[in-house]
Amino acid sequence: MKVFHTSDWHLGHTLYDYERIEEHTSMLRQIEEIVLSEKPDVFLLAGDVYHTSQPSASVQTMFTNALVRIHNACPSMTIIVTAGNHDSGTKHEIFKTPWETLNVHSIGNLDKDHIEQHIIYIYNKGYIVAVPYSYERNIPDGFFQELLDKVGEMNVNQLPVIMTAHTTVSGCDFTGHENASEYTVGGIDSYKLEEMGSGYDYLALGHIHHAQYLRGSNNRARYCGSPLPVSFDETYEHSISLIELEHHGDTPVVTTIQIENPHPLVSLPVKGTASWDEVKKELKDYPKDIPAYIRLNVEITDALPPTCRAEAIALLEKKEARFCYINTTRKQKGQSNERDLTITEFQQQQPIDIAQQYFEDSGITFDEDLKNLFKEVVDTVNENERNEEQNQN
Numbered sequence: 001m002k003v004f005h006t007s008d009w010h011l012g013h014t015l016y017d018y019e020r021i022e023e024h025t026s027m028l029r030q031i032e033e034i035v036l037s038e039k040p041d042v043f044l045l046a047g048d049v050y051h052t053s054q055p056s057a058s059v060q061t062m063f064t065n066a067l068v069r070i071h072n073a074c075p076s077m078t079i080i081v082t083a084g085n086h087d088s089g090t091k092h093e094i095f096k097t098p099w100e101t102l103n104v105h106s107i108g109n110l111d112k113d114h115i116e117q118h119i120i121y122i123y124n125k126g127y128i129v130a131v132p133y134s135y136e137r138n139i140p141d142g143f144f145q146e147l148l149d150k151v152g153e154m155n156v157n158q159l160p161v162i163m164t165a166h167t168t169v170s171g172c173d174f175t176g177h178e179n180a181s182e183y184t185v186g187g188i189d190s191y192k193l194e195e196m197g198s199g200y201d202y203l204a205l206g207h208i209h210h211a212q213y214l215r216g217s218n219n220r221a222r223y224c225g226s227p228l229p230v231s232f233d234e235t236y237e238h239s240i241s242l243i244e245l246e247h248h249g250d251t252p253v254v255t256t257i258q259i260e261n262p263h264p265l266v267s268l269p270v271k272g273t274a275s276w277d278e279v280k281k282e283l284k285d286y287p288k289d290i291p292a293y294i295r296l297n298v299e300i301t302d303a304l305p306p307t308c309r310a311e312a313i314a315l316l317e318k319k320e321a322r323f324c325y326i327n328t329t330r331k332q333k334g335q336s337n338e339r340d341l342t343i344t345e346f347q348q349q350q351p352i353d354i355a356q357q358y359f360e361d362s363g364i365t366f367d368e369d370l371k372n373l374f375k376e377v378v379d380t381v382n383e384n385e386r387n388e389e390q391n392q393n
């Protein structure tokens, strides 16, 4: 069984008000071409199809047209698309029935009463267990194992078993994700690898944008990463993955294919930070014909001049590159224990880190109970916000 593993397309994402349609169109074309030449048996899109739960009509058209072209590139291929935390699980299933005529399975919500809905048999090739994103508290304990046990009973011919999920598994590298800590990434609590169950040959994960194997998984659990960078800190390669497995118990053979980004995300300076004057010089010297998005990493001691944005934009005039924003870091002032945060620094912190700092400053111990209580409050707020967002439609 040959499986195309991809996730986190984030269609409809805008980067500092720039629409990324051209990049997404290019990415979708590249994916279609890979399918055409590789002819996989299965195409797995493991969540975060869209960047928001309310994608615009044109973005939805872009996705549906691309999916039809991907199907046409290899009509015998089974396509499985699960919803991620950025997607609306309910809307994801609106066109479930018509999609089935094109061999596309849209799995948006958890169906606890009919768990067989999450098991897709690929005739004579293998089994796919497909679980969409769901709040951890909504997933029954042992749900993954229950699914894998069910597959185990069905799998008399010892065919390969692949499970797909959109979640955080602890111990992964979440570089590039804003508001990430060892507990949560993008507001999602992490699972331990053991909690994902056993009995799969390959665990095809979505959610983390950095492609990686999970430690302790014997190269069986893996994030394929996003095919395009979503933030400036994703300074690693972006790709899609092809997984090959013949029998149950085989070690998966993984190949990655890089996706070219016509509009690279560039930080100036490329590494670390520089003074405002040095950064302006780099901006002035930046080549004319590279259609990059530009972030400036400026080290400050006081405030930047109020004209800084206008100056940066002016320095890129008549160049293909587009100015995005100025990321400031404060230079340590000698021995002083200054804790004032810039807005950017504040936005990059987890609520729990800010709370911890506050308690420490106030001389109160932030113990485990208090931590758990605080985490629960944050979860509830996140969940309410998400529900409100979905109810607005």
Ligand SMILES: [Mn+2]
Pocket (backbone or CB within 6 Å): 047, 048, 084, 085, 086, 166, 186, 206, 207, 208
């Ligand atoms: Mn996600």
